[in-house]
Amino acid sequence: MTVTSRHLEWVPKPFRDGDLAGGGSNRLLGRSDLSMTEILIREMAQNAWDARTAGGTPTFDINLRRLGPREVGILRRELGDSYGLGLDAVLADEALRGLEISDRGTTGLDGPVEIGRVTGEDTQNFVDLILKVGVPRTDGRGGGTYGFGKTAAYAYSSCGTVVYWTRCRTPEGLEHRLIASAMGPEFHLDGAEYTGRHWWGKRSSDGRTLPLRGDEAEALGKAIFTARFEGEQTGTSILILDPPVEHLSASAGGSDGGNEEADAQAEALEPAEVDALFAQAAREALRLHLWPKMTPDVPGGPAPMNISLRVSGEAIDLGTPEQGAWRYWSGALRAIRRDGEGSTSGDEGGGLLPPKIVRVTRSRRPMGTLAISVRNLSIDPPDRADDLDPHAESSGTGRLMLMRGQTELIVKDKDVAAGGDLLGLDWFAVFKADSSIDADLASTEPPAHNDWLPGGAETDGEKYARFLRGRLPVTLRSELSVHAPLPEQQDAADSTPLAAMLGLLLPDEPKRQKSIEGQRRTGVLKGRRGFVVTGHRLLSQGDRLHQHHMIDFFVEGPGGSTLIELSCRVASEESRTSLSLDAEQLMPEWRGAKPRAENPLLANVENGRAASVVLRAPLGRAVDVSLAPVED
Template identity: 30%
Template sequence: MSVRWWSQPFAPEGSAAAEGIVKQLGRPALDPLTVLVREAAQNSWDAHLPDGVVEFRVDVRVLGDDVHAWRELLLPGPQSGSNVDLDKALRPESVVLVISDRNTRGLGGPLRAGERSHGETPDFVQFIRNVGEPSDHEFGGGTYGFGKGIFYRLSQVGAILVDTHTAAGGASGRRLMGAALGHSWHLDDRLFTGRHWWGLVAKDDVPDPVLAEQADAVSKRLKLPGFADGRTGTDIVVLAADLGPNGSETNARERTPQEAATFISSSILWNLWSKMVPDQHGHRMHFVVGVDGAGVPVPEPDSFDELAPFAEALREVRAGKGAAYSRTVPPKHAGSFAMALGAAGGESTRLVIAAARPFEGPSHHVARMRVAELVVDYLPGPLHPDPRLAYGGVFKASEDADALFASAEPPTHDDWVSKGLSGAARGVVVGARTFVQKQLDERLGIGPQAGGPGGQGLGQLSALLAGLVPARLSGEHKTGDTGHDAGGFGGGLGSNGGNGSNGGTTLRRGGKPRLIGTPMLRVHQQQPYLVAVVKVPAADVARVLSADVEVVLEGGGRESEPPLGASVPRIMQWQSFSGDVVVQDKTIRISPGEESDWYVFATHVPDAVVRFRVSQVTSDAG
């Protein structure tokens, strides 16, 4: 057997041409790097192991002097008629994208498509050899695997390498193989599909992956991440990667590796923030993006004002506190919805959040997702009636309805399209949009009022309390900040360039304390009062927090001089969620410890819009 490129001939009964496979991805409206992030992370999450955190990394790498090893191993390439010109692609200035996951099961199962799998998911042949197989992952993010075409599309020569270490172990547990999609072509009277594989070509003229020690040796020569630590997972390498344009259409140029890394990090934040929020079992994904091996962790979504409301809404849905999307016919429970408020007008200039931002202006959107909790899209809703407010919502499909929503997705999983659907699928998808819009109208106080004229329905109460602003906090510290300038890759991933940062005390753990959800009107012994919820992050030092409440004027300013005889709102007390700690003051000292939730109580002022604020006064950190 020899290691080389092998080109697939058309079988007498017919075969799939390479052009058709690539076109199955369609023409996504999203940037190709965003599609790559979504598809690759989706595959990784579907393959996560029961325990541990899925580690996902993207490295933008310039070959440089390492190109000699790549050329020695991968040349000569396929015949020129197939339009896979590896000789041109493997140059010192060429860029490769290395997408890696760890704590996943790797691409296991049979090595060849015609072999039956016994008890192990046939991930290897599904990814490397086959096209269009239905998903065998319950509630997985993918459907028919067409999204893997993005790896080939991002390569200027349609070529990738796959290095994997499977959970099954054994001699075939470590596998490395190349694949390419070019154009169908002919050699004399013989026709070829344009599909190629790089590996060990056996006597029966079928290519197989390089295995075990030989795979490890090839990986080391190419300076791929490898699996020396024994963990399982997969590395996918996109050869001669097209990083896409930067700038306007009239003044566009190719992204630099640093710009591409920042854009990839931004795409991760906007499309995969939901996988960064640990679930009740602690399952989550950890993301790192690097250039030439120098990786930077992607900051947590709660460290951004733009994403914090979405993260909070997801926690509400997970906790079973969301509004149920109920139907009279099966599936009777089709999803859940929750919404959280944020402050408008504070869009960050940090490149890591701005580069791939999917919408302009303050958030008035709902992140739609299936059971796998991968963001499908952001459904726009009405702007908040109070221009000082933004909001982020989450709609999550139920397990019973997940397959119906999946049937509405295009190959890139970035929309729910009702056109062409029928029966229950159409009813569920169309009804979900109506349900979400109704929920937004009621919560924003702009829909029909429950209880009729003069009633005190939820919509009317929402309108009454619309000015209760979970305002940005003073002296805050954003998790993941590194102090770099925001103009480059290092700063783009972790710059301290957010909004409202006034050089306050840095907490040793956690992030800023923040107001959660919408403050509520409560009545006790016939006396109304207001209550807000404050989440205090974990810290190794004690802190003193202060709460304030103020009347907001029509133009959005703070009332400094109340009218003669008018009531002035004041903070009554802080109280722990358990009720065992009550401090009747506007300030409270929080001891070192884990994350905690608190109630802040304030007096009620009739016929006024009020705003809560919470700030950190001091800490023992000095």
Template identity: 30%
Template sequence: MTPLDLHSEKFARTGNLAGEGFRRLLGRPALGLLQTVIREALQNSVDAAPEGNRVEILLRFRTLEGEALAQLRDLFFRTLPPEEAETASEEEESANLREILREDQVSLLEIADFNTSGLVGPTRADVAAGKETLDFVNFMRNVGAARDTHHGGGTYGYGKTSLYALSRASTIIADTQTTYNGIPVRRVMGCHLGDAFEATTDGERRRFTGRHWWGRDDAESGVEPLEGVAAAELSELLGFPPRDESRPGTTVTIVAPHVDRGEDLRAELVETVLWNFWPRMCGFTPTGRKIDVSLEFEGEHVEIPAPEYYPPLDLYAEALRNVRGEGDGEITTIRCARPVADLGRLSIVRGLHAQRNLMALRDGSPMRDQAHAIALMRPVELVVRYLPGEAFADKRFEWAGVFMCSKEDDIEKAFSAAEPPAHDDWTPDMLPKGRAKTFVNVALRDLKLAAATYVQPKAALGTGEDRGPSVAKTAAKLGRLLSRTSGKGPGRATFPGGVRSKKKITISAPRFVGLEHRDSQRVARFVAELTNDGSRPDLLLHANPHLVLDGSYTSVDDLPGEITINLVDLSLEGRIAGQEGIRIQKAQGIVCCRVTVPEDAAVGIRFRFEEEGKA
């Protein structure tokens, strides 16, 4: 097969954008570079899918060596940019393409989509296309393409600057099965984004932009993509994901990505996909809106779990169902008073802090932590970012919310326009004064308030004297406790007289260890560790159960009659006691207690010390 030709772009008389200027278009995304690339690429795939198509995504990381690497060198990169271009770049952690191709191994990160339209349209930017979509030239040639997808996710075109930034060589390859004027066509083309440089060509010194393309010489001082059977053959020789006219779409290959091979990379890829695209991956997502993502890592298939069964995304998924109107949870409409508009819908769901699959999560993963945030999204249902709120003090509980802005064009466009190029935030300061800026400001203000006060509503804050005696009972009946404390609420273990002993007698926070059944009733088991220096052997240790609602507490004395919680037993070193408490003597070690659990509720336990004979 004939190797590809190289075209290096000269500056035009009227000027061009230099390669380094192109790379700076990305700005400073809040996310890491790999996450930005995955987000942008998958958003573009969603935007490129015809209405009702189920999008399939393949993320593949592989390392070329030996004959496979030789094929890449000989067939694709036989001709390289001139030496002057290589020395122009002074960016840290980057290397020129010639040096990278000399290495014994070269890694590739491939992002392939299927059942999308591919990079449709003409291949030349100067060709009048009429109504034909300009996806190919906007991706491979142009800079700063306008948004052309109604309610799309990638409102800055293709986020292509992040692709080049992730490559150590600032080089990508596109392999697309698409159409032009309704006729199927296969195309392969490569592009390198360097810095501007000067070089001698045709006997004279000329300036070059730093942009280079690999394709077929067009006899007009440029190159066109390799097309047709030749493109399919080259794709197969280089081992790109197979496709044909029945599987249209695009594979973007990032040459020598800035990543470390290993388990952390594998975990980060899985995490990035789930954390950002779970709304379109749930089992309950309509077929026409769903994306199926698969991951291959060095030839091995890596399973990506279903979000609705993968904590903490299960809570977010439940909130999304509510926002969609498919669940039975509470919905709040975020409204703007002036001008009058419904800005979107919010749902927050609470639950027990479920166990995480820590083996599948890298250190520092946000999915390791106790959930306490609202996922912000537009109707395209791709997560923009997570707005953090106050977490439950009791780490056995967590909450997760979803806010989706309205589908109304003027409102959706306002939130879209507030996104920076990386699509990872809503920044109203980017908008001019007017309705759009007001919409985004009002929504963010109300969402921040909701996130900050969900655990502890402001209306319920105050001293114990401010709250009437019926508050806890009413709250228990409603299934929502308005205050985090009561007159007999929980806290650390207390000592007689309100003064903590200066001696070493302490008990750790109780830890829930499991459920069992006793006489057809659920019973929760808790354990704690008693430290005892023996200085006060007559102290009694009591265990006081309480109901937990929304991560807050109410004592058994505040409960309505139909809800009961009983202490089954309390044990220490083989001795068993009940409500009367157990004398600690000189014992220390594990304290166990069991508490009955009402239906559809959770219970907790509070330990306290008391001198014998004193109430």
């Protein structure tokens, strides 16, 4: 069908009792530390995820493009009638930008097309998104709770105008629906007062707004949108008209407008510069907020959601879960997913160390699961060009990501100082809430769903949010912190031996639960000697396959000497078990101590004298080193 005549009618909403002004709707998202680009991408992707069809993998595509003269002409014809939106000026631009966001493998905007009497079982996707504002979802299964996230699309348009094209299933079969909608300031026209809400569709006999449907909707959709519906695909595409330059050029952490000087600079940018800046901001937002949706359960497997970004026809590389810092996040999330299935084994991919799993409870009720991935900075230093890297300036600080259980929506990412000196290590942590408390936590989120904010009420959600905000940093510090020295050793230059720090990296072995701190205490209580490890250093990489470690120590006590035993275990490449290394593999070099000729893993050190040992261990593997005094 060729689109040559006008199909859409303008239907502005007159004020009725209890109506909300359109300009007020645009402010429903409130204030947030997220940029408008982040909010838009989070909300649109979460809407697509919530609407996914059973048994399939949804797709989510963002496409910033310039509309051609034919497309602009069609929009000028179809949206020609309006008031107070500035559409005339926008549609006069032959190089008009549009941000097209499409999802497939989703239900589309199905259900009734007009508000009326319905039962609790009826699908209401069309009326909830297009005709209503503030429809709550109270089960915690969706990303949205307040139903205000859809206003992000209107706020991202200079004229507050969005075109919707959807294909959904109805009792009569597959159906195309198309409608345009806008939110703008309230206005007066011909003696009547209007809310500033606008629709372009079909007007019913009683003045209600209806979408264009069937073949007409399909033909007009194909004339305006680039994404098509193949086979029996269902889903939704939206076209945001004229995203402001200050939105497109703002970085993922920026303000997206409101700064006159910054906005003026943005207006002066060349189109290619704006495209490049938007590509960067959108890429960062997708990676930071949607990396769980792009992380498969196993390396190389299918992702939960297929996500793509295009800018002016160019596909933007979003990276993979096996690259850079993303490897550590994906390793932690996969460990949580396996833990939920009752399994703790699996290939982390990329030679990563097995994450530490901690189940968090409150009065025996499960709150969720915390997973901690640890990085050896000498082997894999921070990359400041990697937007998923915490960029830790000291080894005691890492990043914690909070997410809901059922949606795996990243609610908040925050830097946390774990305290202590991790001696060349840093960490990445993921907390996934238990699905049973999703709805409670969702009730504490602001409209942008980017935090759990306990207020003054004593609801379950408030209690859980308050508990988690206090407990998670403490748990992290407990899992990562160094052991404090014994009272008898307070004056010593003490720090945790490597085994005490890296114990979390190796599987628990019931027969080897005696800690380094316990080894120290045994020596002190016997009154003969106090064994102290004073430091650990990672030396320059020995060769392509090995890393050298240097451990400094001394033995307190009366004159004489003490026999010291060195042992070392490393994580197996094939499983979560650990393997013991012999003297030939470790090649120990004792300094200030005399090794035994018959066993280089044993050495005598004079009491009161500082000594050290240098050993060789496999590169990129979890290492558990133990030094302990033994009976001669």
